[in-house]
Each structure stands twice: as C-alpha cells, then as structure tokens.
Amino acid sequence: MTACLSVRDLSVLASAKPILHPISFTVSPGETVAVTGESGSGKSTLARALMGLLPNGFKTCGQIIFEGKDLTTLPESAFRDLRGCRIAMVFQEPMTALNPIRRIGKQISDTLRLHGAVPSRDIAPHVQQLLDRVGLRRAGVSAQAYPHALSGGQRQRVLLAMAIACKPALLIADEFTTALDSRTQAEMMDLVKELAVEHEMGVLMISHDLGVIRRQAQRVLVLQQGYLVESNETEQLFDAPRHPYTRALLSMSLHGTSHPPLTRIPVPTDVSKGVQR
Amino acid sequence: MSALLEAKNIAYSVPERGSSVFGSRKKTVLQDVSLHVAERETLGIVGSSGSGKSTLSRILTGLIRPEKGKILFQGQDLRDANRQVRKDIRPSIQMIFQDPQGALDPRQTVRQIVKEPLHQMALSNDEKERRVLEALADVALPQDAADRYPRMFSGGQRQRIAIARALVTRPSVIVADEAVSALDVSTQAVVLNLLLDLQKRHGLSYIFVSHDLAVIRHISHRVAVLDEGKIVETGPTLSVMDHPQHAATQDLIDASL
Amino acid sequence: MTLHRAPKSLLAGSVLLLGCLIPATIVWIWHGGHAPFIDIPNRYAPPSLTHPLGTDPFGRDLASYVLTGAFNTTAIAVLSVALATVIGTILGLVGANGGKRGWAVMSAADLGLAFPPILIAAMLVTAQGASATGEILAIALFGIPAQIRITKQAAQSILVLDYISAARMAGFGSVAVTIRHVLPNIAPILIVHASTSLALAILSEAGLSYLGLGAPPPQPDLGRALASYQIHIFDHPFLVAAPGVTVMVLVLGFNLLGDGLRDLLERPFARNEESLS
Numbered sequence: 001m002t003a004c005l006s007v008r009d010l011s012v013l014a015s016a017k018p019i020l021h022p023i024s025f026t027v028s029p030g031e032t033v034a035v036t037g038e039s040g041s042g043k044s045t046l047a048r049a050l051m052g053l054l055p056n057g058f059k060t061c062g063q064i065i066f067e068g069k070d071l072t073t074l075p076e077s078a079f080r081d082l083r084g085c086r087i088a089m090v091f092q093e094p095m096t097a098l099n100p101i102r103r104i105g106k107q108i109s110d111t112l113r114l115h116g117a118v119p120s121r122d123i124a125p126h127v128q129q130l131l132d133r134v135g136l137r138r139a140g141v142s143a144q145a146y147p148h149a150l151s152g153g154q155r156q157r158v159l160l161a162m163a164i165a166c167k168p169a170l171l172i173a174d175e176f177t178t179a180l181d182s183r184t185q186a187e188m189m190d191l192v193k194e195l196a197v198e199h200e201m202g203v204l205m206i207s208h209d210l211g212v213i214r215r216q217a218q219r220v221l222v223l224q225q226g227y228l229v230e231s232n233e234t235e236q237l238f239d240a241p242r243h244p245y246t247r248a249l250l251s252m253s254l255h256g257t258s259h260p261p262l263t264r265i266p267v268p269t270d271v272s273k274g275v276q277r
Numbered sequence: 278m279s280a281l282l283e284a285k286n287i288a289y290s291v292p293e294r295g296s297s298v299f300g301s302r303k304k305t306v307l308q309d310v311s312l313h314v315a316e317r318e319t320l321g322i323v324g325s326s327g328s329g330k331s332t333l334s335r336i337l338t339g340l341i342r343p344e345k346g347k348i349l350f351q352g353q354d355l356r357d358a359n360r361q362v363r364k365d366i367r368p369s370i371q372m373i374f375q376d377p378q379g380a381l382d383p384r385q386t387v388r389q390i391v392k393e394p395l396h397q398m399a400l401s402n403d404e405k406e407r408r409v410l411e412a413l414a415d416v417a418l419p420q421d422a423a424d425r426y427p428r429m430f431s432g433g434q435r436q437r438i439a440i441a442r443a444l445v446t447r448p449s450v451i452v453a454d455e456a457v458s459a460l461d462v463s464t465q466a467v468v469l470n471l472l473l474d475l476q477k478r479h480g481l482s483y484i485f486v487s488h489d490l491a492v493i494r495h496i497s498h499r500v501a502v503l504d505e506g507k508i509v510e511t512g513p514t515l516s517v518m519d520h521p522q523h524a525a526t527q528d529l530i531d532a533s534l
Numbered sequence: 535m536t537l538h539r540a541p542k543s544l545l546a547g548s549v550l551l552l553g554c555l556i557p558a559t560i561v562w563i564w565h566g567g568h569a570p571f572i573d574i575p576n577r578y579a580p581p582s583l584t585h586p587l588g589t590d591p592f593g594r595d596l597a598s599y600v601l602t603g604a605f606n607t608t609a610i611a612v613l614s615v616a617l618a619t620v621i622g623t624i625l626g627l628v629g630a631n632g633g634k635r636g637w638a639v640m641s642a643a644d645l646g647l648a649f650p651p652i653l654i655a656a657m658l659v660t661a662q663g664a665s666a667t668g669e670i671l672a673i674a675l676f677g678i679p680a681q682i683r684i685t686k687q688a689a690q691s692i693l694v695l696d697y698i699s700a701a702r703m704a705g706f707g708s709v710a711v712t713i714r715h716v717l718p719n720i721a722p723i724l725i726v727h728a729s730t731s732l733a734l735a736i737l738s739e740a741g742l743s744y745l746g747l748g749a750p751p752p753q754p755d756l757g758r759a760l761a762s763y764q765i766h767i768f769d770h771p772f773l774v775a776a777p778g779v780t781v782m783v784l785v786l787g788f789n790l791l792g793d794g795l796r797d798l799l800e801r802p803f804a805r806n807e808e809s810l811s
Contacts, residue, residue, distance in 0.1 A: 038461040039432065152326065181326040181488035186532035208461060211491070211533065252466035254491035255533070261495050261514060262319075264473060265466040340699055364705070372703060374696035382697045384718040390697075397705040442700065 004029045004169045004202040005050075009062035010072075012042070012049050020045050022062060023228045025221055027170065027202035032193070034205045034213040034234070036249075037223035046223070047174045047206045051089055052079045067169065085115040088163035090156070092175040097159055098147040104158045105131070105143025108165060117166040130161040134191065153184035160191065167199050174206045189216050211255030214238055222246050244268075280313035280349070281482050282337065282370065282450045287311070287346035289332055306332050308506045310346070314450060317476065319483040321497030321514065323490055323529060329506040334454040334486045338372045350450075364397055368446035375455035377435040381427040387413070387438055388423040394446045412441040415478075416471060433464035440471065444479070452484045457492060469496060490533035494518055502526045544794020550787035554780065558605040561598050569752045570598040578770060587772050590763070600776045603754040608784060610666055610749075611735035614673035619728050621674070622681025627716065629682060630689035631708050640686065646679035655747045666749040673738045677731055684727050688720040722799035730792035733785045740781045756781050 003026035012020035020042040027033045035043045048054050050064060052071060064071040067086065071079065083089070091097055099107055108130055109123045118126050131137050134157040141154055150158065156176065163171060173192065177185040193216060196203045207213055213220055213234065220237045222230040222245065230243040241247045248268040259265055287310040290303040306329045314320040324330045335341040337348065339355065348355050350366050358366065371394065374380040381390055391412055395405045413422060416437040427435055436456065443451050453472070457465045473496065475481055487493050493500055494514055501511040504525035510517060521527045572592045579589040587596040629639040655672035662668055692698065693716065701711050742748045743757030751758065756777040763773035 038463060182490065182532040183325040183488075183528055210462065249462055253462050254465075254489075254495050259495060262473065262498070264470045265495075267463060267466050267470065335699070338703060340702060367703070367705065372700070374699065376696055379695035380697055380700065382715050382719065385715075393701060394704045 003027065004066070005204065006065040007050070007063070008065065010046075010049065010064060011061045012045050012054065013059045013061070015057055019226050020049070021227050023221075023223075024062075025228075025231060027204055029169070029200040029202055030197055031219070032196060032203040032205055032217045034207060034217035034220045035223060036207060036210065036213055036220060038208060038249075040225060041223040042226040043206050043208075043223050044174060045226075047172055047204070050172060050204070051083060051087065052076070081115075084111065084163075085117070085166045086168055087170045087172065088166070088168035089172045089174065090159050090163050090176045092178050098155060100147055103144050103146060104141075104150070105145075108143070108158070108162050111162045111165045115166045126165075130165060133164075133195075134158075134161045135187075136161070153180055153188065156180065156184075156188055157191075160188075160195075164195055164199065164201075168201060170202045170204065171196070172204045172206070175208070176205070177212060178207070178209065185212065186215070192216070209255070210238075210249065210253045214255070222249070279315065279352075281316050281318075281351060282484070283311075283313040283349040283352075284333075284337060285311050285347050285349065287333070287336055287343045287348075289329075289336065289341070289344050306506055307336070307343075310503075310506070310508055312501050312508065312511070314482045314484055316449070316482055317480050318499065319476065319485055319497045321493035321500040322484065322486045322503055323488065323493045323500060324503035324525075325488055325529065327505075328503045330486045330488075330503050331454060333503065334372070334452050334484065337484060338370055338452050339367065340372075368394060368398055369449045371443035371446060371448040371451050373436075373439050373443050373451060373453040373456045375458055377432045377439070377459055380439045381435060383427055386424050386426060387418075387441075390427070390438060391423075391442045391445050394442060398446065408445050408447075409441075412445040415444055415475065416441045431464075432460055433467060436460060436464070436468055437471070440468075440475070444475065447479070448481070450482045450484065452486070454486045455488070456485070458487060458489060465492075472496065490518075490529050502529070541794040541797040543790045544798060547787050547790030547792075547794055550783050551791065554601075554604055554783050554787065555608060558601040558608070561601040562605040565598065565602060567602075569602065569754045570594040581772065587776050588770070590759075590773060596772060596776055599754050599759070600756065600780050603756040603759060603777060604780050604784060606666075606749070606754060607736055607739050607756050607781070610670055610739050611673070611732050614670045614739075615677060615728055615731045615735050617670065617674040618677030618681050618731065619724065622678045623685045623724060625678070626682040626685025627689055627712055629686040630693060630716075631712070639682065643679040643682040643686075646675070647683075652742075652745075655742050659747045664747055664750050666753070669739060669742055669748050672742065672747075673735050676738065677735070681727070681731075684723065685720065688723045689716050692716050692719050722795075725799060726792055726796045729788055729795055733788035733792065736781065736784045736788065 005027040007026070008024050009022040010020070010024070011018060011022045023046070025033065035046060037043045045054070049060050050071070052074075054060065060072050062072065066082070071082075074082075098104070105127050108127045112118055112123050112126060113120065127143055128137070131141070131143060136154060136157050139154065141150060147155055147158070171192070176192075177188050180188065189212060192203060195201065205213070205217060217234050220230075220232055220234050221228055222237075222243065224245045230237065230241065230246045232242065237246060238250065241250055252265055252267055254265075287307055288305075289307040290305045292303060310333060312320065312322070322330055322333065332341065336343050339348070350369065353362070353366070355363060355366065388409055391409045392405055395408060400408070409423065410420060413420065418434065418437055418441065422430070422438075427438065430438065457468050460468060469492070472483065476483065483496070485493060485496055497514045499512065500514045500517050501508050502517070502523065502525060503509070504523070509523040510521065510526050517526060518530065521530060572594055573589070574592060576589055577591050579585055581588045585595045585597065587600070590596050590599060625639050625643070629636045629643070654675050655669070658668040658672050689712075698711060698715060701715055706714065739748065740757035740760070743755045744761045746758070746761070748755055748757060759777040760774065763770070763777075766773045
C-alpha cells in the first residue's frame with residue numbers, strides 16, 4: 001500500500017529559531033496517525049505546516065509528499081486547490097469555522113460547488129446524503145438550520161460533512177474533539193474512524209488527550225519541545241513506551257493508567273525540563 | 278458526618294431560545310437537585326455538556342439565584358440570613374473557574390487579582406497583604422509573582438493564581454468548575470496534586486464539577502451523576518463507577534474509555 | 535516604548551497631525567482666535583514671502599486663515615467626539631448590563647442610528663441658528679448611537695468572562711465591576727474608536743459648514759472656505775486647494791492614528807493567539 005502522505009525531514013524555523021526539528025513519518029490510506037505532546041511541543045506547528053498555513057516569518061525545510069507532489073515547493077494557488085478538497089481539515093472551534101449567517105446546507109453545497117466535486121444538479125441530494133452520513137438527519141437537523149441553532153457536537157458534524165464532501169485523501173484533525181464532552185467526543189471519534197475506512201482516507205490527528213488517542217489511532221508520534229521523541233504503534237506505546245518522556249506522560253495521565261484515587265499522581269521532576277534524546 | 282454545604286430541591290430554568298420579551302416559554306435546566314458535601318470531603322459532579330452542571334456550580338456559589346429550593350451552609354439557609362450573616366458566610370464558599378484565559382483580568386496584577394475576594398472582609402490592609410502572600414506561597418508561586426500580570430504565566434501557573442484567589446479568604450468549601458479540563462497532562466497532574474495537598478493541609482471540602490470521569494474518579498470521595506438537569510445516581514465514587522445503576526452513568530463510563 | 539516598535543501608521547499619523555496642528559495652534563494664539571486682518575487693497579495677492587499662500591478675496595493671509603480654520607475644525611471635532619464618547623460609553627455600559635433599562639437604551643440607540651445626521655444638524659440650526667455649539671451637538675448626536683453599540687458589544691464580551699463572576703462573588707456590584715474590570719479592558723477599543731471617529735467628525739464638520747450649517751463668519755472655517763471659494767478653482771487654485779488639502783491631511787492623520795493605535799493597543803491580546811504549537 002502506498003503512503004497517502006509522506007513527510008521527510010520536515011523542520012520549521014521561526015525567524016531562524018527552530019521550533020520543529022526534522023521529523024519524518026508517513027500516513028497510509030485508511031490509517032489514523034496521532035500526533036501528541038504538551039503545549040509548546042510543536043504539534044500545532046506541524047499541522048499548520050502540512051496545510052501550508054504557517055504565519056509569515058515561518059520557514060519550512062524538508063519535503064511533504066502528497067499524491068506525488070512536494071507541498072513545500074507548491075505555489076500557493078495550487079495549494080489552495082488541494083486544501084479543502086484533497087486535504088481536508090477540521091478544527092477545535094466550530095463556531096469560527098462556520099459562517100453564522102448562512103444555512104448549513106448552503107455552506108456544504110458551497111464547498112461542493114467550489115471544488116466542482118459533483119455536477120450541479122446532483123448537489124442538493126448530495127448535501128442530504130452528507131448530512132445523513134454524519135448523523136445530522138437522524139438528530140433532526142435540517143439543511144435549512146443556521147449554525148447558532150446547533151449544539152457544539154452538531155456543529156462539529158457540519159464541519160466534518162464539509163470536510164468529507166470532496167472525498168479527501170487526507171484529513172487533518174487539530175484538537176477536533178477537545179471542546180466536546182466525553183460522550184459526544186466518543187461519538188465523533190467513532191464517526192471519523194468509520195469515514196476513514198469507508199473513504200480509504202488517511203487521518204492525521206493532533207491531540208493532547210491520550211484517552212482519545214488510544215481509542216482512535218493506529219500509530220502515535222510523541223513530540224516534546226519540537227523534537228519527535230517517539231513514534232510507535234498505539235498498543236506498544238501504551239503497553240511498553242520506549243522514551244522516558246512518553247513514560248512520564250503516560251504515568252501522569254488519568255486515562256488508561258489507573259492511579260489509586262485520592263493519592264498524588266507521580267510527576268517526574270524532569271518532565272518539563274529539557275529534552276532527553 | 279454532617280453536611281457543610283447542602284442544596285435542597287434546586288430548580289432552575291431559562292427562557293427558551295427564540296422567545297420574545299413578551300410571554301416566554303421556559304426550558305428546564307435543573308430539576309429537583311439535592312446534594313451535600315461534608316467537611317474534608319470531595320463531591321464529584323459529573324455530566325455531559327447540557328446536563329446543567331455549570332449552572333449548578335454557579336447556584337452553589339451564589340452567583341445565580343435558584344428558582345426553587347435552598348442552599349444551606351452549616352445548616353443555615355442563605356436566603357433567610359440577614360445581610361451581615363451573608364457577608365460573613367460568602368467568603369467561606371469560593372470558586373475555581375475553567376477557562377485559564379478568562380478567569381483572570383489581564384489588566385490586573387496577580388496581587389490585585391488574589392486580593393479581590395478580601396474586599397468585603399473586615400481586615401487591615403497589612404493583614405490582607407499577608408494573606409495574599411500566604412495564598413501565593415500555598416500554591417507554590419514565587420513571591421515576586423505578585424507584581425506581574427497574568428499573561429506572563431503559563432496555563433498551569435495561571436490556574437494556580439486562580440486557586441490562590443480562592444484560598445485567600447480561607448474558605449471551607451471550594452467549587453471547582455472544570456478546573457483542570459483545559460490543562461496539559463503534566464499540568465493537570467500537578468494541579469490535581471496541589472488540590473489534594475491543600476485539602477489535607479487546610480481541611481477543605483471540594484465540589485468538583487467535570488465532564489471527565491477519569492478526573493472525577495481520581496479526586497472524589499463521592500460522586501453525583503447529573504443528566505438532563507436531574508441527579509440520576511449518587512454514591513461512593515468506586516461503587517458508582519464499578520456498578521453503575523443508570524444508563525447515563527454507563528454511557529459516561531463507556532465514553533471515558 | 536521604543537520608537538522602532540511603534541507601528542508605521544502611528545508615526546505617519548502623528549507626523550501629519552502634529553505638522554498641521556502645531557502651526558495651527560501657534561497661529562490661532564497669534565491672532566487671539568480671530569480671523570487674520572482684512573486688507574482689501576491686497577486681495578488675491580499671489581504667494582510671496584509675507585503671504586506664503588497668497589491672500590483671499592478680503593486680503594487676509596490665506597495660510598493663517600487655513601491654519602486657524604484647521605484649529606477650529608479640530609476643536610469642534612474633538613469636543614463633539616469627547617461628548618459622544620462620554621455619553622455613548624455610559625449608555626453603552628448601561629445597555630450591556632441588560633434588564634429593562636438596557637433594553638430601552640439599545641432601542642433608543644437603534645432609533646438614533648436610523649436618523650440621518652444632516653437632518654439632525656438642520657433641525658438644530660433651525661431651532662437655534664447656525665453656531666459652533668449647534669454643530670458640536672449635531673456631530674455628537676450622530677456619533678452617540680454608534681458609540682453605544684460599540685461599547686455595549688465590547689462590554690458584553692467582557693461581562694461573560696469568569697473574572698467578572700469572581701468579582702461578583704467578592705461582593706462587587708454592577709457599577710464597581712464595570713469600573714474595576716470592564717472599562718480598563720475595553721479602553722483600547724474605545725480609544726481606537728475615538729480616534730477614527732475624529733476623522734469622521736472632521737469630515738462632518740467640514741461638510742456641515744460647507745452647507746452653511748456651521749459656525750457663522752468671520753470665524754475661519756475650512757468647509758465654508760471651500761464653499762465660497764470653489765468658483766475660483768481655475769483662476770486662484772490656492773484658495774480651494776489650501777482648505778481642501780488641510781481637511782484631507784487632518785482626516786488622513788486621524789485615520790492613520792486610529793490604525794496605528796489599534797495595532798499598538800490590541801497587540802498584547804493578539805500575542806496569546808500568536809503563540810503557535
């Protein structure tokens with residue numbers, strides 16, 4: 001199986017200061033790869049670098065190979081065609097990503113029309129199909145609804161419908177479920193998982209939540225202060241972490257590991273200091 | 278064990294979205310909620326979003342007045358109490374908020390922020406100053422933190438400042454609304470440890486509100502499960518977690534792993 | 535704050551305004567606030583060393599006339615914006631605190647926004663004759679509804695934050711909370727708005743006096759100068775260009791100042807969002 005995304009020695013510099021050190025990994029079709037780390041680890045920088053959305057003054061080195069093209073050398077206009085179509089994204093904050101004064105059905109059909117994904121007479125039924133697929137029709141949400149009338153989880157479903165509208169090869173989810181409560185979170189994750197298999201779509205998931213990652217990802221990349229310190233299969237990572245930082249993260253997490261209640265959680269003193277490689 | 282803070286038959290509703298100034302329909306947020314927390318005890322309140330847990334924590338701290346029901350502190354009804362008594366009781370119940378950005382006024386120094394709850398207390402300025410430094414020491418922030426602004430601190434440190442603000446009145450109950458939900462794993466661990474230490478050191482009671490079952494399980498002695506404005510299950514944490522009686526509890530447990 | 539860190543627009547705006555208003559103030563004091571001396575035999579004089587821009591149809595020094603006019607226009611603009619800011623801010627804060635009173639204020643503001651400013655000015659002039667006071671009131675009345683809306687919106691975004699709840703728990707009432715927490719945090723928005731309102735107020739002042747609704751002669755006035763000298767646009771272009779350019783410089787100056795202040799004052803808050811990763 002060929003990789004759908006292949007990153008080779010990608011690094012990011014912010015005004016000559018490295019904030020992401022060279023990192024290499026691949027994402028295969030249908031596979032979910034998680035990127036985790038604490039704030040300042042560089043995980044959001046990585047996501048934005050992949051989407052070509054780094055702010056001015058940031059410089060990338062290395063290669064991002066997607067469908068045979070190197071995204072780092074792609075002109076902005078060509079990148080724009082890829083974004084939202086072959087590479088889709090979903091973010092944490094659904095309210096800022098949706099237009100508050102447009103009906104959700106219209107916003108989904110805008111995406112379809114923009115990328116010319118389906119012939120225009122098929123757009124309306126396609127929108128209905130998408131709403132159905134992300135479970136909004138079942139919840140009684142119509143294409144005529146405005147974003148403010150929806151709950152946080154429903155808005156995320158709209159975003160997901162827009163993201164998968166053009167059947168992308170890669171979905172980047174940046175702390176997608178972080179703002180949701182755990183029950184809605186679980187539902188959303190199951191949905192993404194199904195869609196990934198259905199569309200043979202690679203998923204790169206950025207999350208700080210180890211519970212979510214364990215449930216969702218096949219492989220995990222652990223970042224610490226801009227360095228990739230461990231890349232491992234999910235089961236192995238949780239059962240036998242190789243890097244001391246991963247071990248420290250797992251030992252402190254309340255998800256997956258059981259600490260006796262009402263006792264101090266062992267916090268390694270060196271966890272926030274420096275990088276051990 | 279007698280109850281320190283008790284809520285009896287609390288009900289609350291809000292005008293439904295889309296209703297006008299003239300004649301409005303009501304949407305029930307809380308319905309006949311009763312709970313209590315004893316001295317040195319932690320009561321965890323767990324529920325998904327929309328279960329009414331944020332409203333409940335605001336009612337417990339007196340920020341919102343319930344439509345029905347009453348709040349008792351050491352057996353005394355806060356609504357019946359006269360102004361002076363209320364003024365005396367108020368500092369005993371404090372709150373820690375979720376959002377580390379919005380919980381601290383960016384234009385105030387840490388000293389001003391932490392001092393604020395002492396405003397109505399009959400203390401000399403020297404005593405207030407002493408209390409502020411004591412509270413900062415309690416949460417292990419350096420003394421020179423007092424004259425800096427919130428933006429100069431990390432997320433975890435900002436949450437410590439918020440905890441110091443809650444401690445400065447020497448309260449007996451602290452209501453924590455999603456106090457660690459927005460924090461990194463290591464910061465979350467450090468803050469939870471701090472809260473456990475403070476409970477031992479000062480004999481505090483906590484009402485810990487969260488959607489995160491793992492956090493609730495770690496820190497609570499007893500747990501109450503809130504679902505659609507009603508308490509559907511309550512009991513010692515481990516027995517509720519291991520033998521859930523209600524479907525909503527089971528759902529939360531399934532979702533957390 | 536060091537100069538090189540200040541936004542360019544702030545510097546440019548300050549240079550324009552100071553370059554215009556410092557000489558204007560000196561000339562205004564020199565003439566004791568009156569128009570320059572009338573010297574009929576010397577009218578329509580071309581530019582010379584004694585009269586750098588020549589003289590007007592009454593033989594008055596055009597440069598002094600325009601500078602005094604600039605001072606008057608700015609003074610009227612500043613007074614009306616100050617009035618609108620004070621009244622609009624107080625009412626906006628009342629509106630933000632909600633309740634029946636807040637609802638009444640906001641309804642009145644909406645009604646006010648529907649009134650064309652020219653109509654307000656015409657009504658005031660009819661009621662009490664053309665005067666600088668009438669002009670100040672008209673421009674202020676025009677600005678108040680917008681000021682109310684901006685204040686209300688800004689205050690409401692602060693009032694939902696948790697530090698407001700914390701202050702209420704400490705026993706502070708609405709007024710104390712507003713003074714302690716809301717005003718300091720919305721001050722940058724108010725300052726920026728005041729600065730851009732000044733540009734609009736200058737334009738309004740010039741417009742009103744162009745229509746003859748401003749201060750009566752002999753008080754030097756840029757708008758009136760434009761109106762009465764426009765017939766000389768081909769034979770004595772300086773007569774039209776001097777007041778016109780002065781209005782333009784003032785408007786541009788205040789607009790640039792507003793832009794610069796926005797960059798400067800709202801930067802501390804932007805900083806949090808800038809921190810990637």
